[in-house]
Amino acid sequence: MVAVCERIAVIGAGSWGSVLANTLVLNGLKVRIWSRRQEQVDELNNLHTNRHYLADFEYDSRLQATTELKKVIEGATVILLVVPTKAIRMVSRQIAALLAPNDKKTVIAHASKGLELGTHKRISEIIAEEIPEDRRNGIVALSGPSHAEEVACHDLTLVTAASENQEAAKHIQKIFMNEYFRVYTNSDIIGVELGAAFKNIIALGAGALHGLGYGDDAKAALITRGLAEIARLGVALGAEPLTFIGLTGVGDLIVTCTSVHSRNWRAGDQLGRGEDLKKVVANMGMVIEGINTTKAAYELAQQEKIEMPITEAIYDVIYKGRKIKDAILELMKREGRSEEETKN
Numbered sequence: 001m002v003a004v005c006e007r008i009a010v011i012g013a014g015s016w017g018s019v020l021a022n023t024l025v026l027n028g029l030k031v032r033i034w035s036r037r038q039e040q041v042d043e044l045n046n047l048h049t050n051r052h053y054l055a056d057f058e059y060d061s062r063l064q065a066t067t068e069l070k071k072v073i074e075g076a077t078v079i080l081l082v083v084p085t086k087a088i089r090m091v092s093r094q095i096a097a098l099l100a101p102n103d104k105k106t107v108i109a110h111a112s113k114g115l116e117l118g119t120h121k122r123i124s125e126i127i128a129e130e131i132p133e134d135r136r137n138g139i140v141a142l143s144g145p146s147h148a149e150e151v152a153c154h155d156l157t158l159v160t161a162a163s164e165n166q167e168a169a170k171h172i173q174k175i176f177m178n179e180y181f182r183v184y185t186n187s188d189i190i191g192v193e194l195g196a197a198f199k200n201i202i203a204l205g206a207g208a209l210h211g212l213g214y215g216d217d218a219k220a221a222l223i224t225r226g227l228a229e230i231a232r233l234g235v236a237l238g239a240e241p242l243t244f245i246g247l248t249g250v251g252d253l254i255v256t257c258t259s260v261h262s263r264n265w266r267a268g269d270q271l272g273r274g275e276d277l278k279k280v281v282a283n284m285g286m287v288i289e290g291i292n293t294t295k296a297a298y299e300l301a302q303q304e305k306i307e308m309p310i311t312e313a314i315y316d317v318i319y320k321g322r323k324i325k326d327a328i329l330e331l332m333k334r335e336g337r338s339e340e341e342t343k344n
């Protein structure tokens with residue numbers, strides 16, 4: 001059973017952070033959520049809504065929001081980061097400055113999905129660099145096929161809490177588990193974080209296929225061949241191959257490539273319909289992680305000498321202005337291969 005007195009800090013009040021925070025409140029925990037904007041804090045505290053991110057959802061009135069980071073993390077046994085990947089380093093640095101040295105009480109968890117531009121680091125690696133080991137009790141990635149819109153209305157969702165520290169992973173499992181939100185543990189945080197990041201690239205492609213009017217055969221092929229290249233790069237980077245057939249691999253790939261809730265899928269769909277990338281990003285008003293992750297994965301694949309034809313095609317479309325139809329045609333015209341080839 002979760003200790004009722006336990007206090008949880010959620011950092012980031014976008015669609016996912018706010019719904020995860022609400023889930024924990026409903027599970028009986030004391031939760032404070034941090035937002036950088038006072039008007040959003042006022043809306044959450046007074047109206048119990050967060051209209052920009054989830055238009056028709058009412059949050060539990062026990063959820064407390066504030067812009068004061070110190071107040072949010074004070075006394076927290078878990079600090080859960082749910083900001084876009086590009087903000088993880090800065091936020092972690094600010095948190096580290098507020099945690100006491102030699103106080104290893106706090107589990108640091110995150111539910112974000114991406115790789116850092118430039119360094120290509122996974123989120124737990126960034127956190128480990130910014131929050132000294134003596135100020136934390138493990139780093140956990142909470143990941144899997146999960147859309148805020150569905151968890152908000154208690155649809156059934158299964159995710160994974162991954163960490164090198166199994167006690168910390170079990171703690172995250174314990175505080176989140178309920179009758180609609182089921183959590184597994186996993187020790188392969190490399191595979192879990194890489195699967196979570198890379199699936200967004202393939203989701204951009206799945207959306208683009210839809211926008212162009214292609215059917216289910218094309219979608220299934222993209223998901224399958226996408227998984228093959230995700231796993232190839234992931235294993236080269238130290239992941240366990242089996243992780244890619246779990247919730248955070250194929251599970252998240254399926255949901256993100258097929259759900260209208262996915263921002264990455266929706267962005268791809270609009271690109272497929274001929275919209276301009278800058279306009280798509282501006283109109284989304286929420287993070288589209290796959291755009292930066294495509295660049296990071298493309299560079300990592302070059303560095304590791306791993307062939308990733310789909311990622312390369314999406315990179316060309318996003319970063320070199322290539323026409324999507326031309327990129328698809330080139331993929332289709334590649335030399336015939338054996339499906340049994342595992343390396344390339």
Ligand SMILES: NC(=O)C1=CN([C@@H]2O[C@H](COP(=O)(O)OP(=O)(O)OC[C@H]3O[C@@H](n4cnc5c(N)ncnc54)[C@H](OP(=O)(O)O)[C@@H]3O)[C@@H](O)[C@H]2O)C=CC1
Pocket residue numbers: 012013014015016017018035036037053082083084085086087091111112113114146147148149285286287289
């Ligand atoms: N939405 C979902 O269903 C899921 C999302 N995720 C992952 O969770 C992470 C967050 O996604 P999500 O909540 O959807 O994103 P949103 O775009 O909905 O919200 C992002 C939140 O982060 C804040 N933020 C943005 N930039 C910064 C910054 N530089 N410094 C501090 N705070 C910042 C935003 O604040 P402001 O409003 O002030 O801009 C907002 O509160 C992503 O990595 C995503 O892939 C994972 C699973 C499901």
Ligand SMILES: O=C(CO)COP(=O)(O)O
Pocket residue numbers: 113144145146147200203252255256261262263264265287288289
């Ligand atoms: O990670 C997600 C689903 O598991 C959310 O995907 P999007 O960021 O594409 O909305």
